[in-house]
Amino acid sequence: MVFSAGGVVSAMLIPVLLLLFGIAFPLGWVAPPTYAHIGAVLGNPLTRLVLLALCVLSLFHWAHRFRHTVKDGLQIKALDGLVALVSYGGAVVGSVVAAYLLWQVP
Amino acid sequence: MSALSPSTERLPNTRPQPVPTFWWLGNASYFAFMLRELSCVFVAWFVVYLLILVSAVSEGEAAYQAFVGWSGGLGILALNFVSLLFVVYHAVTFFSAAPQAIVVRIGGSRVPGSAIAASHYAGWVVVSAVVLWILVGV
Numbered sequence: 001m002v003f004s005a006g007g008v009v010s011a012m013l014i015p016v017l018l019l020l021f022g023i024a025f026p027l028g029w030v031a032p033p034t035y036a037h038i039g040a041v042l043g044n045p046l047t048r049l050v051l052l053a054l055c056v057l058s059l060f061h062w063a064h065r066f067r068h069t070v071k072d073g074l075q076i077k078a079l080d081g082l083v084a085l086v087s088y089g090g091a092v093v094g095s096v097v098a099a100y101l102l103w104q105v106p
Numbered sequence: 107m108s109a110l111s112p113s114t115e116r117l118p119n120t121r122p123q124p125v126p127t128f129w130w131l132g133n134a135s136y137f138a139f140m141l142r143e144l145s146c147v148f149v150a151w152f153v154v155y156l157l158i159l160v161s162a163v164s165e166g167e168a169a170y171q172a173f174v175g176w177s178g179g180l181g182i183l184a185l186n187f188v189s190l191l192f193v194v195y196h197a198v199t200f201f202s203a204a205p206q207a208i209v210v211r212i213g214g215s216r217v218p219g220s221a222i223a224a225s226h227y228a229g230w231v232v233v234s235a236v237v238l239w240i241l242v243g244v
Binding site for chain 2: 004007008010011012013014015016017018019020021022023025026027030032033035037038039041042047051054055058059061062065066068069073074075076094097098101102104105106
């Protein structure tokens with residue numbers, strides 16, 4: 001459930017955000033938002049809620065898929081306990097960091 | 107015993123063989139599957155990148171401008187370009203597989219898979235347009 005929700009949310013939102021912030025703004029295809037603009041967008045609680053959901057769901061989506069890629073894809077089954085701990089533990093820590101960083105936006 | 111509980115005795119030639127680590131090389135569809143699984147790493151990288159941006163905006167205008175400058179470096183650009191390819195690949199395969207995962211019935215008849223896939227693509231276009239409008243204003 002969390003896995004497929006993460007799949008849908010990350011598939012819908014990440015391509016456009018990565019295209020803008022990763023390629024189009026740095027290369028100057030489109031002028032990046034001014035500081036006042038991006039501050040206003042991030043200052044909106046709805047934006048932060050959507051981004052928090054995006055971060056949490058994407059991280060658990062990553063954790064689940066990464067664990068199974070290592071276990072079934074690369075056939076490294078002996079370390080599955082450790083890999084699962086690092087994957088899901090990393091997703092929990094990442095979610096807490098995301099919540100903190102989004103919370104403290106002025 | 108009935109056919110529902112097959113014998114657990116192994117025949118001499120059916121001992122399970124270990125699967126090689128690189129079983130997914132040498133077959134195009136297995137390789138495509140592994141590329142798709144690998145896309146999760148780039149999804150995680152995007153979360154990190156987004157949080158660096160958020161934290162820069164929190165720190166102030168100078169930090170935000172520094173982020174924009176840093177994001178134009180060759181290494182970061184290359185990483186983000188590769189990530190974009192994987193993330194789009196992930197999105198396309200996810201939406202195309204949606205009809206296999208979602209069964210919708212309206213009035214007792216099943217909604218065709220093509221309509222379910224099409225509605226996901228339409229949602230993708232709408233979400234992207236809204237994000238573009240919020241950030242760029244076009």
